[in-house]
Amino acid sequence: MTGSKDLAPSKAPFFPNTFINNQFRAHPQWPSKSTDLSGQVAIITGGNTGLGFESAIQLLELKLSHLIMAVRSLDKGEVAAATMRTKFPNAKIEVWQLDMCSYESVQVFARKAETSLARIDIVILNAGLAHLEYHRVERTGHEEAFQVNYLSTILLTVLLLPILKAKRRSGHPAHLTIISAALTLNCKFPQQNSNPLFPALDDPEQFNPNENYVVSKLLAHMFLWNLVDYVSADDVIINLADPAFVRGTSLARDVDGILAKIAISMFGLIAGRTPKVGASCYVDAVANKGKESHGCFLMSWKIHPFPSLLYTPEGKLITQRVWDETLAELQFVGARNLIEGMKTK
Template identity: 45%
Template sequence: MSQHLESEATFEGHFIGFLYRQWLIHRKPIPKGTTISGQTAIVTGSNSGLGFEAARQLLQLGLAHLVMGVRSQARGNAAADKLRKEFPDSTISVWLVDMESYDSITAFAKKCETLPRIDIAILNAGLRCDNFTVVEATGHEKTFQVNYLSTILLAILLLPVLKSKKLSSSSLFPPRLSIVTSDTSYWADPLEAGPVLPQFDIPEEFKSMRSYPRSKLLQLYFISKLGEHIKADDVIVNASNPGFCRGTQFGDGAVKSFISALTFWIFQNLNGRTVENGASAVVDGVVTKGKESHGSYVSDWGIRPYPKVVYTKEGQEIRERVWEETLEELNFAGASRIIEEMKR
């Protein structure tokens, strides 16, 4: 549905649009009587922040089994213990997944095949690096690697698993997979002509608050295209935005001077949502949104337009290059084959 909202993209990408979202769009409660009793959900990056709160809200809705995908076993266990005390009737598992390691991601997806059912997958793990850092195993810049390449790889690997776990009685609510994105994509610096992915690995052009929005823009390019290749009846895929939140680590270290840091702190506390409200927007994307959200950008408890650039001729050309280059990058794991098999 986002593909039909071009007329709203300019406002959404304006600073006034940002303030409107943060101040005037209020949290919409989950419809009374909604339950996900008996269901299983995977939430990555769920030991703290938005991921932890999203997991908690799923459990409040009756989730039977939560799989927490985390990088640290100790931190994951500590977070799980808090949730177990609050939700003693639910099963909570802590599984390791290192988003800097393709081997770890592949092993995590393989382990997911052992689950009797999977109804929801929220791919929340992400980061923002202050300095240009290369992931040794892949040779890519870390923000780009974790937020985009690794997240998309995990999404692709989970698609056939989710489809295979679909219950025959769940035709109205197929398995749902949502990538947690950001409305900073509205203000991402334009991508240059030519190959797209190599543009993220140039040290001289790296800026923390440049790489992060661009990595989120790539997510939207890919998800919008993925929705055209995957049937919503098999797996609903979308990208969900929690909005600008206070009480998270976003922005820490990005500003160096005391005055700049103080200014950002004031701005964040004046305009930021609570973590609870931000997480509820993500949960909304997998609990209340259905097939109408397939391939779309879900934000502020509704379906919103992509960034304006996505609708342009140049943006569509970039989207095709992003799609082709990403599949080529991930074909070591059979990415193209998986997409083709999902289409059959």
């Protein structure tokens, strides 16, 4: 199988070539009419709004039997769940609390999944945010997008992997998809030469509003580059999926400034995909794609090379630094042992 690691890095300029192709020329790959998720259990973080909500609807339309919506606000989650329950009365739809700014909340969520669910087939880690100003999570000391989009997402990934391996359907791998962004291909990564790296990402003096969100997504590419060596596609298929730029989502809900919000909204109306098409990238990653997508970056519904930095000697050093610093950050849950344990039978 030819994965993202095996492909030559793209040499096409991101603007306008790659952007135009991804936004306007690529065609959705919808699941076949025979796709049937009856009996399957899915977890979607941030499942009450935007692309999380739309991807949940699409999975339920494929006869998904049990949906776990992982949300920060239980009240808002229940409102969204009520809409789904009306449309899909035969599905079991639950709302579980998950605060991605809290390591404790992530651990509580993972323990609940382990003790409450007899089976897990699909996980879509969709929760994320973007800021144009520096925000610090006081509980952890990290910059908020770095915390939510990367650190807590990777913590949840690491905690869920052995659970997915144990609770997957016999003879079938589970699917875990982390939501990414095409803009990672154009990421400048201004802090890349810092050693150690993570303190630079938390430094308000080094905060870059144009790169902050994309850097948080690029880090997941780097972590996956190494993680895939420990996880068998027979147990869990892990991939990254890009929905492209989508209008009408809540990703920029925390962007400060009315002018910035208006600009994002106007650009979305002009160039954005519909939520239905954007969410189809998630569903494609977990329902259409199989072992060939393990450890891959999916863009335009196809396996795409990673950002070119990862293939360079300098990028490989940075990738290893990201790996080592992430495992050190998450040592309180024994992250290294959990990952290495995925190799055991």
